[in-house]
Structures are given as C-alpha cells and as structure tokens.
Amino acid sequence: MGKPKQSFRIPLPDGSNLSMAIFATKKDPAAEVISVQITRIVDDNWVTDARLAVYRSPEGNYSQLPDREKPSQTTS
Numbered sequence: 001m002g003k004p005k006q007s008f009r010i011p012l013p014d015g016s017n018l019s020m021a022i023f024a025t026k027k028d029p030a031a032e033v034i035s036v037q038i039t040r041i042v043d044d045n046w047v048t049d050a051r052l053a054v055y056r057s058p059e060g061n062y063s064q065l066p067d068r069e070k071p072s073q074t075t076s
Contacts, residue, residue, distance in 0.1 A: 002023070002024075004021035004022055004023050005022045005023060005024055005032070006021070006022045007019065007020065007021040007022070008020045008021075012038070014040075015040060015041075016038050016039060016040035016049065017038070017039050017040070018036070018037075018038055019036070019037055019038075019039065020034065020035065020036045021034075021035045022034050022035075023035065025055075028058055030058035031055065031056060031057050031058050032055075032056045033053055033054070033055055033056075033065065034053070034054045034056065035051065035052070035053045035054075036051070036052045036053075037049075037050060037051040037052070038050045038051075051067065052064070053065040053067075053068070
C-alpha cells in the first residue's frame with residue numbers, strides 16, 4: 001500500500017505502539033482499508049505483534065481482510 005490518507009499512533013505502557021491507518025484502495029478510490037496494529041522495537045527493528053485490516057466498500061459495508069503476513073514479522 002502507498003501512503004495512508006490518515007494515520008494515528010499512541011504509545012502503550014509496555015513500550016509498544018498501537019497505530020491505525022486509513023488507505024485508499026487501488027481499484028476504487030471511494031473504498032478504504034483500515035489497518036490497526038501493535039508494534040514494538042526488538043533489536044533496533046520494528047516488529048508487528050498483531051494486525052487487523054478491514055475493507056470499507058464505497059457503499060459503507062465493512063469486512064475483515066485476511067492476514068497478509070504472520071504477526072511478529074519485522075516491519076519498516
């Protein structure tokens with residue numbers, strides 16, 4: 001995915017981060033993907049502990065997307 005339309009992040013008490021980003025879809029700019037994830041730094045690399053992605057259709061219907069990669073993978 002490209003650059004998010006909006007993104008939000010808050011630090012959690014254990015040092016990890018909870019973030020949410022909203023992306024336009026490639027096929028239909030009126031649709032969006034909302035991504036929520038928990039990340040932390042391990043050995044100077046960002047690691048994703050959990051991720052949830054939801055598709056919002058142009059009509060306003062929501063559906064959960066399958067995981068694109070397993071949790072605990074290094075992110076950039």
